[in-house]
Amino acid sequence: MLTNIVRGGQKVILRLEDILNKIFSSEQNILYYHGAMPNFFMWMLFLSGLLLFAYYTPTLEAAYQSVEYITKKLPYGDVIRGIHRYAADAMYLTVILHAIRVYFTDRYREYRIIAWYSGIALSIFMLVIGISGYILVWDQRSLTIVNKFAEFLAALPFIGETLSHGFINGDVISNYTMSMSFFLHTGTSFALLILLWVHYMRISRPVVNVTWAIGSLLAGMVLVVAGALPALSGEEANFNAMLPSIPLEQVDWFYLWLFPLIDTVGNYGAWAALILGLVVVTLLPNFVKSEDSEPASVNKDSCVGCRLCSIDCPYEAIYMAPRNDGSKYKELAVVINDRCAECGLCVGACNFDAIELPTYRSTEVMDDIRIALLQD
Amino acid sequence: MAEDVINAEETEDKKPKSKDEVRVAVIACERSVNLEGELNQTKLNGVDNCDVIQVPCSGMIQPRMIESAFKAGADGVIAMGCQIGDCHFREGNKFCRERLLGLRPPMIKKTVPKNRLQGYWMSEVQVEEFKARIEEFKIHVADELLNEAAEG
Numbered sequence: 275m276l277t278n279i280v281r282g283g284q285k286v287i288l289r290l291e292d293i294l295n296k297i298f299s300s301e302q303n304i305l306y307y308h309g310a311m312p313n314f315f316m317w318m319l320f321l322s323g324l325l326l327f328a329y330y331t332p333t334l335e336a337a338y339q340s341v342e343y344i345t346k347k348l349p350y351g352d353v354i355r356g357i358h359r360y361a362a363d364a365m366y367l368t369v370i371l372h373a374i375r376v377y378f379t380d381r382y383r384e385y386r387i388i389a390w391y392s393g394i395a396l397s398i399f400m401l402v403i404g405i406s407g408y409i410l411v412w413d414q415r416s417l418t419i420v421n422k423f424a425e426f427l428a429a430l431p432f433i434g435e436t437l438s439h440g441f442i443n444g445d446v447i448s449n450y451t452m453s454m455s456f457f458l459h460t461g462t463s464f465a466l467l468i469l470l471w472v473h474y475m476r477i478s479r480p481v482v483n484v485t486w487a488i489g490s491l492l493a494g495m496v497l498v499v500a501g502a503l504p505a506l507s508g509e510e511a512n513f514n515a516m517l518p519s520i521p522l523e524q525v526d527w528f529y530l531w532l533f534p535l536i537d538t539v540g541n542y543g544a545w546a547a548l549i550l551g552l553v554v555v556t557l558l559p560n561f562v563k564s565e566d567s568e569p570a571s572v573n574k575d576s577c578v579g580c581r582l583c584s585i586d587c588p589y590e591a592i593y594m595a596p597r598n599d600g601s602k603y604k605e606l607a608v609v610i611n612d613r614c615a616e617c618g619l620c621v622g623a624c625n626f627d628a629i630e631l632p633t634y635r636s637t638e639v640m641d642d643i644r645i646a647l648l649q650d
Numbered sequence: 651m652a653e654d655v656i657n658a659e660e661t662e663d664k665k666p667k668s669k670d671e672v673r674v675a676v677i678a679c680e681r682s683v684n685l686e687g688e689l690n691q692t693k694l695n696g697v698d699n700c701d702v703i704q705v706p707c708s709g710m711i712q713p714r715m716i717e718s719a720f721k722a723g724a725d726g727v728i729a730m731g732c733q734i735g736d737c738h739f740r741e742g743n744k745f746c747r748e749r750l751l752g753l754r755p756p757m758i759k760k761t762v763p764k765n766r767l768q769g770y771w772m773s774e775v776q777v778e779e780f781k782a783r784i785e786e787f788k789i790h791v792a793d794e795l796l797n798e799a800a801e802g
Contacts, residue, residue, distance in 0.1 A: 617706055619739060642703050646703060647673065
């Protein structure tokens with residue numbers, strides 16, 4: 275059942291990509307940059323965030339006013355804020371697109387497992403950055419987020435109180451709470467960069483940049499939305515008139531969906547849903563039966579140490595080791611078995627029959643070609 | 651001796667053929683055009699004189715495989731991978747394409763008739779398009795054989 279759904283999804287994706295290829299060429303096909311697009315928005319966020327950082331003041335008294343100053347007084351401040359607001363949504367949207375693409379095209383498990391797990395962690399980091407970002411504005415919505423999120427954390431058994439206390443950064447909401455939110459927002463952003471490095475591990479030449487044309491298009495789209503729907507604060511946070519929940523029209527469905535969820539199913543229900551969701555996505559790679567692995571193997575006698583296979587390997591599974599076994603060649607290709615995808619790219623790069631897939635050797639391929647052609 | 655036989659075959663190949671006689675060998679990525687139920691052993695259903703040999707990825711196609719197909723009597727050879735930009739193994743079809751264009755080692759020998767060698771980059775769902783293009787390719791190969799014979 276699951277296999278059929280996945281196969282069906284892949285067909286839809288491939289047809290869509292084919293249409294875009296015919297219109298824009300594969301070089302400028304936006305769907306081929308599903309991983310680079312979140313990256314592009316991330317850099318937009320870093321840049322716009324840096325500018326906001328210069329004028330933002332993380333205290334209860336000044337936070338709201340500083341954001342108002344940025345938005346209303348600072349030249350182009352409203353544009354920068356709008357970019358920061360909508361690039362964040364665009365980033366999550368493209369992350370979801372990226373996850374769907376790799377899931378349905380079966381490119382998330384086995385030799386790609388590090389990317390899958392780190393991807394899950396990255397999306398959790400993004401949620402933390404998003405939620406804390408909405409606190410920094412310090413309007414009524416921010417106050418509701420702080421209250422509800424503190425209660426939500428406290429509901430967790432054993433460690434809940436500690437987490438909640440740490441998040442509030444004291445017993446009551448204070449300037450320390452703002453410092454903590456500011457730290458969660460910027461600190462996690464830098465942690466995101468480090469985790470991103472893990473995300474790219476074992477991938478030779480990852481596609482991290484979009485083309486100029488696509489980049490301009492994406493930036494333009496963010497600008498248009500920022501212009502059409504300016505990012506504005508609500509009323510300043512007021513402890514005497516706290517909102518029991520975030521009004522639905524103020525919910526950012528990419529980052530703040532947790533709060534309507536809490537309103538609907540309660541703190542425990544939301545934790546259960548969150549943990550269940552996390553378990554399911556973490557176990558997704560295990561729902562598919564892996565085939566027996568038969569990694570590429572190197573024939574020591576034929577390898578001339580030309581490095582072509584190690585250059586071409588798309589998963590950094592081949593390295594060149596110095597050899598001192600009396601061979602006249604200086605280096606020998608070595609396969610790291612659990613990184614090998616059994617794709618045969620190394621075979622295509624080898625002119626010496628020195629590296630082969632045990633399941634289908636190049637000599638067998640050539641025999642099959644000859645047999646096929648000589649048959650009639 | 652073996653060399654002589656091979657040379658003899660190649661000379662024989664240069665004789666002009668009609669489109670229906672042209673023999674095509676396709677070395678294809680098993681993840682590109684979905685040929686489930688389309689192959690009778692290596693023979694492609696609905697297209698005459700077309701053999702398909704499937705490999706895990708077009709990036710595995712060695713120049714020598716292409717050479718061996720011509721030597722075994724193919725008039726035209728197609729290397730086929732997924733659409734450029736989409737490769738299950740990230741870069742296989744790009745590398746294959748670069749080898750066909752002579753931009754990436756190992757290089758294809760000069761003796762290989764490049765005019766009768768093509769790269770197709772198609773996805774799983776493009777079965778009918780694939781068959782149609784093979785028919786076009788046969789006409790192209792027949793023309794090329796005629797040209798080569800004329801040039802002597």
